[in-house]
Amino acid sequence: MHVGTELTAAFFERVGLRLLGEREFAEAVTEFSKAIEYAPTQSKYWNSQAYARMSLGDYEAAIDDLDRAIALAPGFVAAHLNRGTAHLALRQSDSARRDFDAALHLDPDNHLALHGRGLVSADAGRFELAVADFTRAIGLAPDHWRSYFDRGISQIALGNFGEAVDDLTIVLEFKQHYGHHRRGWASSSQRRIRHRRAPLGRS
Numbered sequence: 001m002h003v004g005t006e007l008t009a010a011f012f013e014r015v016g017l018r019l020l021g022e023r024e025f026a027e028a029v030t031e032f033s034k035a036i037e038y039a040p041t042q043s044k045y046w047n048s049q050a051y052a053r054m055s056l057g058d059y060e061a062a063i064d065d066l067d068r069a070i071a072l073a074p075g076f077v078a079a080h081l082n083r084g085t086a087h088l089a090l091r092q093s094d095s096a097r098r099d100f101d102a103a104l105h106l107d108p109d110n111h112l113a114l115h116g117r118g119l120v121s122a123d124a125g126r127f128e129l130a131v132a133d134f135t136r137a138i139g140l141a142p143d144h145w146r147s148y149f150d151r152g153i154s155q156i157a158l159g160n161f162g163e164a165v166d167d168l169t170i171v172l173e174f175k176q177h178y179g180h181h182r183r184g185w186a187s188s189s190q191r192r193i194r195h196r197r198a199p200l201g202r203s
Contacts, residue, residue, distance in 0.1 A: 145174035
């Protein structure tokens with residue numbers, strides 16, 4: 001790539017990244033598209049454009065971009081993660097699982113890939129598998145509050161209300177405003193289950 005062309009592409013990338021930080025997603029897509037015009041073989045520009053499109057809810061276009069990114073760089077873990085997330089948003093569970101598995105093949109200790117695969121399992125009602133992946137993700141990244149949150153929701157689905165309250169209490173430490181309602185849900189659900197069990201011989 002010519003040095004001037006590379007510098008121009010990098011300039012548009014920097015502008016796009018700044019716009020992402022400012023949550024100006026449509027404008028970011030425009031800047032990443034300009035970067036791609038100058039450097040169409042740079043997988044990172046396709047990945048960044050896809051991320052901006054995902055932020056706009058345009059998951060199908062994002063998948064097209066990520067297909068290009070992965071074709072250019074099959075070992076690009078972030079592109080597999082993003083494509084898995086886009087597939088999951090479209091309820092394309094099999095495709096999402098393949099991408100998260102691919103990311104884990106490339107990076108076995110990637111907590112985001114484990115979290116994503118856990119979401120796929122939870123979406124399919126396979127909550128035991130989901131809990132296992134969320135637990136592994138937490139072991140690798142104890143500060144990733146979303147893994148606690150999603151494990152807590154899966155524990156509710158399994159009827160493990162005490163464990164759910166423990167997880168969602170931890171979420172409160174990270175996101176005070178986010179976990180409070182869900183924690184209340186878990187506590188009230190636990191009370192309802194205990195009430196239903198009372199006629200079975202426990203007063």
